[in-house]
Amino acid sequence: MDQIIYLEVDDDILVVRDRLRQAQSGSAILVVPAGCRALSRSLDLRLLRRQAAALDLRVVLVSGSAALRDLAKAEGLPLFTSLAAARRAARHRRKWKATDEPGYEGLVARIRRQGPRWWYWVVGPIALTAVLGVLVWSVVMIWPSATVHVAPAQEPIGISVWVEASMGTQAVAWDRMQMPARVVQVEVVERDEIATTGIANVAAGKAGGTVLFVNSTVRQVRLPLGTIVSTSAGTPVRFQTTASAVVDPRGRVRVPVQALEPGPGGNVPANRINRVEGALAASVKVINEVATGGGESDQVHRVTYGDKQQLSDLLKEKLIARAHAEISAVLEDEFLPIETMQINPYSIRENYDHHVDDQSDTLALEARGVVWGLAISQPVAEEMTRRALARQVRGGFEMLPTTIHISRGKEIDVDRETGNVRFVMEGVALMEAEIDAPLVQEAIRGQPLDQATAYLSATLPVRTAPSLEVQPSWMPRVPWLPFRIQVTEDQLTEEVAGVLPGP
Secondary structure, eight states, rough: OEEEOOOOTTTTHHHHHHHTTTTSEEEEEEETTOOOOSSSSHHHHHHHHHHHHHTTTTEEEEEHHHHHHHHHHHHOOOEEEEEHHHHHHHHOOOOOOOOGGOOOHHHOOOHHHOOOOOOOHHHHHHHHHHHHHHHHHHHHHHSEEEEEEEOOOEEEEEEEEEEETTTTTOBTTTTTTEOOOOOEEEEEEEEEEEEEEEEEEEEOOOEEEEEEEEEOOSSEEOOOOOOOOEEOOOOOEEEEEESSSEEEOEEEEEEEEEEOSSSSSGGTTTTOOOEEOOOOGGTEEEEEESBBOOOEEEEEEEEEHHHHHHHHHHHHHHHHHHHHHHHHHHHHEEOOOGGOOOOOTTTTTEEEESSOBBBEEEEEOOOOOOOEEEEEEHHHHHHHHHHHHHHTTTEEEEGGGGEEEEEEEEEEEEEETTOOOOEEEEEEEEEEEEOOHHHHHHHTTTOOOHHHHHHHHHHHOOOEEEEEEEESSOOOOOOGGGGGEEEEOOOOOOOOOSSSOOO
């Protein structure tokens, strides 16, 4: 009858061995709880197997542990998940023998039991010869290696394309070279002044002279200082006496006079001053015997309409320049063509410091307004140019990313009505011939070195003659195995000029 041994979690392998020695029947069923220390290592199971063989005891394990199942399988111990299955196996299967042991020990036991056979002496040499042949074949086929050095052919490519950006475009049209643009604006203030260009004549000195007073009465007439006399023709030119005088009855007296208004208008010819103003006009008469003189004028600058227009145009340009600088300073990955910038005409405010015809050497203006323009994505424009450049690559070639040079041209066209802006993008790069490494490996494998080199020179699109190196150097042929042939492309990339390659 089978003996069932229930192990505890804290039992170790020594306890298990002692309990096996006490077994009364030819088989023992060990019920192993989860986490049992006694059978947690492969060494424990190996000791258990040896102890069972020494006691000529059939041992069957019962456990639900997957880890223990793997260990038991490696040591050749049967393990079941139920006690009923373990009992059936213990009753119907034979006991353990040394020849049932797995691994090297079981193999030695079976050989000793069977004894040597004649065919061992035939198969052994044949197997040894086969192994040596495989080793020799491996050395000949796998050890040699070859390296092919090629410099693929390179050609420059370049384009110059017009790209259109519009604030009405919602998505990028890569093939049509169209992309969206966004409106940016800012309010700016500028102040400047210019020299006035208008000229005005301004009176600088008062004319003077002497007039003759004639008393037409029989009494003495007193002429006070500041007596006013004038001409009578056209616009009167008025003078005043600069000294007092007394005129005897029917007498005459000469008195100095000076024009009331400065300027050359006070220079009047002789006999033009003939009127006395005020009450004295009934008593005396006046005449200038000689012309008056000394009235002068100076030329001064004055403000004109042209000055105001010139200064207004200048300030508008400065407003646009300031707005362009302020907006460009905060843009990221975008550029703002100054040609797209405009001033909102309803927002501009101008404050001049003088009016038209004011006498001034300078005219100053402070202007304020909202300036807007179109911001365009630089990465999108470059990617659009890169794709257009890639379409120039011929079949059998590929574009070298490290040689791509993209820049924005100077040409720009702005449509003020539609708000569209067209600008030129330029791109240059090198395209390099594609070398099919698997095809090269298959074509030259096993060939003599000179034939392989001639084939490479005749068929590959290269800039310089390809070279072939074989290791060991005494090998006369290219290795037969393709994976032992390495194709290396030499980097001979030229500098790309900053100008487009053209005709």
